[in-house]
Amino acid sequence: MTSPILTLKDLSIDFPTPGGLVHAVKQLSLEIDPGRRVGFIGESGSGKTTTALAIMRMLAAPGKVASGEIRLGHDKTDVLALSEEDMRKARLGRVSYIPQGAMNSLNPIMRVENQMWDGIVAHEGKTDLAELQRRSDAALESVGLAAHVGRLYPHELSGGMKQRVCIALGVILTPELIIADEPTSALDVVTQKHVMQTLTRVQEDIGCGLILIGHDMGLMAQSVDELAVLKDGELVEHGDTRQIIENPQHPYTQDLISSVPLVGGPSFLSPAVSAPASQKEGPDPLLQFRDVSKRYGDVTALHPMSFALDGDVPQIISIVGQSGSGKSTMGSLMLGFNPPSSGEVLYEGKNLATLGAAQGLEFRKNVQAVFQDPYACFNPFYRVDHALKFPFKRFGLSQGDDHTQQAMEDACEAVGLDPNLILRRYPHQLSGGQRQRLIVARALMLSPKLLIADEPVSMVDASLRATILKNIYDLKDKHGISILYITHDLATAYHVSDYVIVLYQGRIAEAGPPKQVIGDPQHPYTQLLIDSIPWPDVNRPWGTVTGDADSQLKQLQDHPTMFRGVIDGFSLSTAA
């Protein structure tokens, strides 16, 4: 019987706030055995990061451990009783932390290897430079990075490389425990798979314990041995990963598992029986790209492509790709925020570049947008109803105050919000999910013909994603609005869309109806994307990757575009 590497006993953490004491973590007890990987899963605010920071004794003020014990290692060191200096030495030396924000975790003005050396020197005192060099090179090599990466500055690395550097840092002093706080949440699926597998491999090599903090059940199923499900600071379920995923006991765990949309899985949507009338007028296509391309300096963000969305029948067209694929560039071209470098963007047959003032206003009313960040979309000075009211009046839709009020209430109800609770609030009083639904409601009030939704759910908690996507789907299904859905999430694209375009480095890799493109991908890039999705199913292993993600992706650049079937009312082509 081995003794646990970490023991949490009745751990409670409080945050005194002006509104009273907030119990962030309540009576949490948990043991982690050496070599085991434990996943802390839960929504934001569930206390998973707070617990991790308490183990490091790095709780942000005024957070405090109210009661309980944290014991580290075989000798059961009482973490809470360590002196400042001993705690400093325990950090990295005995327990290391791999942070969430890979993009920003390294000091921008220091070379990568210097940031590994200062960690060693801080724990072992003055060390010979050649020895430091040897150890940093070895650590970088252990995460699959070349030694010369150490000589670079952080801004010269990709997001995946930075996260690997952080992993190399975390293992450089062979700790007893690694805490990885959502280490891949900023990375795309392909890189996520590489980084996660690197992390689990080095963890196995040094035989330490690992806490993986996250909210993605699929990623957990593929990465950890045990799951600890947290809700509102309480440990609601803890046990073997397989056992919890196959037979979840707590209703919250069941929710977490069932709320993950799966490719080919059951749909979370309930389409209406009768199709609504289209909003469209006139014979011209609603939106059309004519040989549109976009360059930024020497970089081609979007290679020439043409498409026509007729809009006779409302449809959802998904544009899928990794960051940097050109999908958001397409969105801003469609909204006329950005002029194309060549070609024309046409709205009902009229070139966006030459719209008059009145036509421009008409275009703005009829083409609405939902963006990624629901926090940045509201002016914090105004109450929510002002944000809804203003465009409604501005576009001349209001027939008096009562009518405006009625329209606001209807729109709120359409997205499942109670207008009495919501409308008189300030944006900061609402959750991210509520805000994003309000943005959808705001768009709905203007009865647009087209909605451009750019990553509308990537910043809201997993349990709310399905609800918001349902709201968006209803815009098409009940209100006859065509939608361009820009996303990196293949599973949701599979469920909501009528047609899918997979973009890779500004080129169309594969396009067609979702059943073909995502259900049965033929293009190697689409296949790679689908293979990289972690399934919340322990019987469906992730597979192992060889080589590194960057070179794997480079080979795909020149593969020809694959068109996989057509649908009525939408045509797509690349320029000859």
Next chain:
Amino acid sequence: MGRIPPQYLINRLITLLLTVWIAATLIWIIPRLSPVDPAEIMLGRMAAGAGTVENADQILQSLRARFGLDDPLLVQYLKYIRNVVTFDFGLSTASFPTPVSHLIARALPWTLGLMIISVTITFFIGNALGALMVWERSPKLVRVAIPVAMIFTSIPPILSGLLLMYFLSAKMRLFPLTGSYGLTVEPGWTWSFAQSVMYHGFLPALSIVVVTFGFWALGMRGLMITVQGEDYTKLAEAKGLRPRYILYKYMIRNAILPQITAFALKIGLLVAGQILVERIFAYNGMGKLIYDAILDQDFPVIQGASYIIILMTALSVFLVDLIYPLIDPRIKHER
């Protein structure tokens, strides 16, 4: 790091020259929009001295001819540009016939000495204090510095100067009231002269430091708070680095970068000195020169001094452009 590519240097130099040229042109245009005729002012000054002036019209004409005011504007402009390039700003109209360049050459070292010392001191004190205001391990006393810095920043330097003068000079007789050096010492490279200069410069410098350190301290505090929230600072703590090392290498080193840009812009402006501080301490620097020139409508001196200010600003920005990539690896010598 590494060497500076020649193309980058050339482009920066072109920008520098363009800036100076445009500014010099503006300096030339603006006084010409004013309805004041400098020749008439000089005549007025003569009249004030002598009571009446014979042949007023003739004198006016000869003055205009002497200063080239009769030439077509374009000729005046081209002459001006030629002169400016050679630092020839003509003759002062107030202290006729001293060349403006002599007046500036006499005043500039005093101001540069006073201002470089006081601004450098405030830069270091202010930034160090601002950094310590944020650092969690600072002594509690440092937190008191926040309101103090705010109060001192809102005091005009003329008031701080007068107060210091009143208490330290008039009451306690620790420092001389006015002047740049003692009347009994001979100017020159001697130790006694240097002592006298420092002794006289102390109060003006202190009155500037007292009211300007808050600007840097509060600015630095804001930057430090941002850096404190950065992920790399958190990771530095999680790496078990020593707190002082984190403060210096991770926090101050990053937070100071925008302050250095601000410092470069200040360096240019400080040539003008703290006009009023120099005035009340009767310190013979650029500030006093500009102050007197404005009172006397002494166009050539105003032009010359403004030109020097712009040249200094452009030069310091140019220098910062060159050094910045050495202190921030994210910035490259490009284009």
